[in-house]
Amino acid sequence: MIKFKTQMSKLKTTTKISKLSDITIAVLGSHSALDVCRGAKDMGFKTLVVVQRGRDKTYSRYYKSNGDLGIVDEVIELEKFSGILKPEIQKQLLDRNCIFIPHRSFEVYINDYNAIETKFKVPMFGNKFLLKAEERGVKPNQYDLLDEANIRYPKQFKDPKDIDRLCIVKVLEKERGFERAFFFAQSFEEYQIGVTQGLGLGKFTLEQIEKCVIEEFVVGVQVNFNFFYSPLSSKVELIGTDTRRQTNIEGLTKLPGIYGQELVKKIDVKYEEAGHIAVTVLESLLEDAYAMGEKFVEASQKLIPPGVIGPFGLQTMITAGPPKKEIIVFDVSPRMPGSPGIFATPYSGYLYGQNISMGKRIAMEIKEALGKGELEKILT
Numbered sequence: 001m002i003k004f005k006t007q008m009s010k011l012k013t014t015t016k017i018s019k020l021s022d023i024t025i026a027v028l029g030s031h032s033a034l035d036v037c038r039g040a041k042d043m044g045f046k047t048l049v050v051v052q053r054g055r056d057k058t059y060s061r062y063y064k065s066n067g068d069l070g071i072v073d074e075v076i077e078l079e080k081f082s083g084i085l086k087p088e089i090q091k092q093l094l095d096r097n098c099i100f101i102p103h104r105s106f107e108v109y110i111n112d113y114n115a116i117e118t119k120f121k122v123p124m125f126g127n128k129f130l131l132k133a134e135e136r137g138v139k140p141n142q143y144d145l146l147d148e149a150n151i152r153y154p155k156q157f158k159d160p161k162d163i164d165r166l167c168i169v170k171v172l173e174k175e176r177g178f179e180r181a182f183f184f185a186q187s188f189e190e191y192q193i194g195v196t197q198g199l200g201l202g203k204f205t206l207e208q209i210e211k212c213v214i215e216e217f218v219v220g221v222q223v224n225f226n227f228f229y230s231p232l233s234s235k236v237e238l239i240g241t242d243t244r245r246q247t248n249i250e251g252l253t254k255l256p257g258i259y260g261q262e263l264v265k266k267i268d269v270k271y272e273e274a275g276h277i278a279v280t281v282l283e284s285l286l287e288d289a290y291a292m293g294e295k296f297v298e299a300s301q302k303l304i305p306p307g308v309i310g311p312f313g314l315q316t317m318i319t320a321g322p323p324k325k326e327i328i329v330f331d332v333s334p335r336m337p338g339s340p341g342i343f344a345t346p347y348s349g350y351l352y353g354q355n356i357s358m359g360k361r362i363a364m365e366i367k368e369a370l371g372k373g374e375l376e377k378i379l380t
Contacts, residue, residue, distance in 0.1 A: 020044045020367065024074070026098035026122070028081060029059045030105035032359070035340040037063070037071040039359025043367050048074040048098060050089075052081045052109075081109035085119055093122045099366060099379065100124045101359075103336040107131055113138075123379045125362060126309045130300060130334045136213055140303045142332040148299035151292050151314075153329045157214040160191040169194060171204045171212035182271055184217065218328055220317035223281055226337045227293040228361050229308045231377045232368055236293045237351060238286070239311070239358050240342025245275040276339035280346065285318065288327055300334070309378050310365060311358050313337045336362070 025040035027033045029051035037047040049059040049072050060075045076092060083089060093100065100122045110116055113132035120128075132138050133145060146153050157163050166186040173181045181203045183194035191214070198204050222244065228237045248270050281289070292314060301307030313333035319326045336358060343357040356364070369375045 020370070021046070022097050023366070023370070024048050024096045024098045025101060025363065025366070026050065026093055026096075027101045028084065028103065028106045028109070029055065029075075030081075030109070031103040031338050032336050032340065033059065033103070034063060034071065035357050035359035036101045036103075036336065036362065037359070039357050039361070039363040041065075041071045042360050043363035045363060045366070046073050046096075047071060048076065048093070048096060050076045050078060050081070050084050050093075053077055053079055081105075082111070085110065085115055090121055098122055101336060101362060102126060102128065102131060104134075104333070104338060107134070107335075123375075125366065125378060126311075126335060126380065127300075127304065127306055128380045130304045130308065133300075133304060133334055134332060137211055142334075145296060145299045145303060145332065146329060148303055149292070149295035151295060151329050152326070154218050155216045157216075160185075160214060161188045163188055163191055163214065166217045167191075167214050168217045169212055169214050171198070172208045174202055174204050174208065180271075185214075215330070218317045218319060218330065220319040220328070223279055223316055223318055223327075224276075224333075224337070224339065225289050225293065225314045225316060226311065226339070226342050226358060227313065228311050228358065228365075229293075229297045230365055231306070231309055232365065232372065232374060236290065236297055237361070238290060238293070238347045239356070239361055240339075240345040240347055241279055241281055242276045242337075242339040242342050242345070243279045244273055245277060246271045247274045248272075273338070276341045278341040278344035281318070282325075285325065285327065289314075292327065292329070296332075306380075308334065309380070310362055311336050 024046040025036065026048040027036045029049045033049050037049065040047045051059050056075065056077055059072045060077070063072050064070050065073045076089065078084065078089065102124055107113070107116070116131060117128055133140060133142050135141060136143065143153065157167065163185060166184065169183050169185060169191065170180050181198060183198060185191040185194050195209055198209070199206065224242050224244070225238060226240050226242065228239050230237070248267065296312070296314065297308045312335065314329050315331035315333065316327045316329050319328060340357060343355050346355065348361070349355040365378055369378050
């Protein structure tokens with residue numbers, strides 16, 4: 001029998017777990033919750049989704065468990081997602097022996113990494129202390145991890161006066177602090193024009209532009225490498241690859257050239273994620289990709305122990321040679337990815353004899369840890 005203690009302040013709880021039926025896999029109702037629940041159900045776990053009123057039907061109706069159909073066994077409905085931090089809600093999760101799976105929407109809607117680390121007491125799959133590294137304004141952040149791993153990422157310009165090539169300027173939006181506004185500049189003068197226009201239109205604030213990231217625009221093919229690191233086997237696995245469908249940039253690029261240039265002047269260019277497409281890569285790139293994944297795990301173990309546990313993604317651009325194609329990382333996802341379509345790529349099948357989703361790979365790890373009496377290796 002395994003025991004792990006949740007370090008509660010107001011809620012003092014010792015959770016005893018000995019079999020699959022003791023555990024409920026819980027997740028916030030957004031981003032990749034269905035992926036998590038399908039994988040959990042496949043491995044014999046109960047599932048629970050915490051939903052926000054008005055956004056619940058996907059989980060409480062359309063994919064609710066009903067005999068052999070559906071994957072969501074139980075729903076807890078909140079007025080706001082942030083209500084998951086309330087002691088009475090956490091107690092409900094603890095009473096059900098929940099293991100919580102974090103994803104990007106969980107981070108966004110809580111909007112407080114300190115609260116995630118210190119106030120959220122439900123046992124979490126993965127390293128909760130690594131989540132904030134996704135934000136560029138903290139230390140250590142994803143760039144520190146990439147530097148430690150000696151992984152190349154686009155050149156950055158701290159002083160806009162130093163801009164000497166086409167750059168993309170990434171700044172948080174004024175209205176939606178979790179989304180980023182973008183504009184392009186290939187000189188300091190163009191940067192100033194972009195700032196003036198953005199401030200004038202209320203896209204972002206002066207404080208936000210002061211914290212922007214100015215990054216060279218890398219020309220290449222976008223591929224997200226979605227890895228899984230198992231502390232039980234000490235191995236990195238490539239579960240799948242995908243690329244993004246983004247609005248409104250895709251619509252703009254499909255316009256005839258005679259219209260595109262004029263419309264870009266009138267319409268804000270956005271890179272808002274709308275979906276994903278499964279994509280494969282040349283086998284000659286896999287060794288480099290795996291090496292990057294392994295070095296990233298090692299860097300995370302050094303800078304933010306215990307390092308990566310479970311899923312993480314390296315979002316990359318693959319550039320042309322010579323001397324050869326190169327993989328350049330432009331973003332890091334130190335948690336559950338948002339693309340269930342990676343299941344459709346062959347890489348997990350090469351390992352396991354059948355394609356598996358990231359949600360199922362997480363459930364497999366929890367089941368194995370339970371069987372070995374090593375849950376403490378995968379939970380924080």
